Amino acid sequence: MIYSDVSHFLRDGKAALAKGPVALILLEDDVEVASTIAHQVGCGFASVIVIGAEDIVGSGDDSPIVHRVAHDMMVDNALTDVVNPIIAAASGRWFYYGYNAEYLYYPFCEHRSVGEMVAFNMEERRDTIMTFVVDLYADDLSAAPNAVSRDDAHLDKSGYYALARHEKEQGYLERQLDFYGGLRWRFEEHVPYERRRIDRVGLFRAKPGLKLRPDHTFNDAEYNTYACPWHNNLTANICSFRTAKALKRNPGSAREIGSFTWRNSEKFAWGSQQLLDLGLMETGQWF
Template sequence: MEFKTLDAFRATAGSTLGKGPFAVLIVEDRVEFESSLDHLHSLGFKAIFIVAPDDITVPEGAISARATQHVIRHPSRRPGATEDVVNALIAKVPGAWIHYCYNGEYLFFPFCEDRSVGELVTWVTEERREAVLTYVIDLYAGDLTAHPNAVDLDGALLDSSGYYADTRKGGEDGEEVMERQLNFFGGLRWRFEEHVAKPKRKIDRVGLFQAKPGLMLRGDHTLTDEEMNTYACPWHHSLTASICSFRVAKALRTNPGSRHDIADFRWHKSTQFHWSSMQLMELGLMEPGQWF
């Protein structure tokens, strides 16, 4: 199904969209669009909403397509586009689980090679959790001469250390310490922070969550229900996931203000990414909680 505008999607009855879990793929350009789409199909999402402007051609289906594909024609790079689309979907599918990402991004959760996203959200629901905190892990090419946009699936590197967290504050005065919430930092946004606006430096994103009435996604990738922004529940560690992403590397190599200042993303803590959930768990970039 193709929606010519976001308003046309808003006017559609939610009952016609089927059951989740749903994925929203926001296509900002053509770089690794199809590989990101294929990855979402492989994880077992029931339907994928592809958000793309009119000038981007959407393939009919992925090689391993098992999900229904919907296309929403919308200017994906417009400020606020992510929140507009995700919030429109939240309002239509209360109770369904939603993941959102961009082209050049790939969701990994513990044991995702053998377990589907449907199995994941069933287990998380049984744990009385309504959201999975995800860490956006920067991927980048090792050879920027061969890959000037810093995107290289076969030779992708990531930072094996350099991640840290700070206390998150909020409330009416902005000084209230938020319980079980932290701001997480690391990767290229940390090493090249002089080229990244301060609000864009944190790497945490509530990238998988359960829709419910009144819930909204905010511009900083958090939700309006503060409990859904927590990294763990009060009684034990919770499962977390990773979104492995070329998005920052691509931006740093594309933007005129940074591309001439960066000749190489590699440093002594760079390591080859094996496209493995076990590698991410071993590096401490996500954890299974009580899920074995």
């Protein structure tokens, strides 16, 4: 069954939100839809809600935990128009959100479920897990013109940095940083300034009044922090072809980019240990 829109899903399919954590997969196109769904199912989510245009939302895994909602994710404000009503309908539930051709990795994900990670995080009195988007890209763009190849996926092993987050009225914000790196840093002339950050609060616990904003931050300042005041917390990665796809789809950047590979490229091993070794995520106190 494909629900006709988010309101239809929240009226007739809300039982899918009864247990968590829940994954929201937002489909912008038909690239790697099946692999994205299968990966998140394998992480151990209680439900996987796939949301996208009706002509693509029906593809992929037929698992009974997968539910499908029709909504065009390429229209203005699609992210907040989809996620915020679901937050409001499921207070207390843990959510992950990501796009197609994006894959969640967290410490020990090969042996532990996302539910185990969330349970540990709650013991640390944290309602969020900060995720950092790690750009993936094909090494050979002649073989993969859209820059997407799971067999030939590469990532940047260095070039990541953070700056203190500053707001005009509040000054520097406590335990908040703007993180940069990957393709958005190397090809920043093709990426609008407001879209260059790679930090995303990709795992969070819904509560009354909570709202996701278009820049992937929340209206609650504590939700945007990377760690609690007393020690570092675990973090996770969203390994994503999304930026590479966009740079090769855009006529201006596509003509100027002959390869994404550089001296600090490394083949992606599709596992958590590589990401831990590169310092792209950390275990915190979770062992």
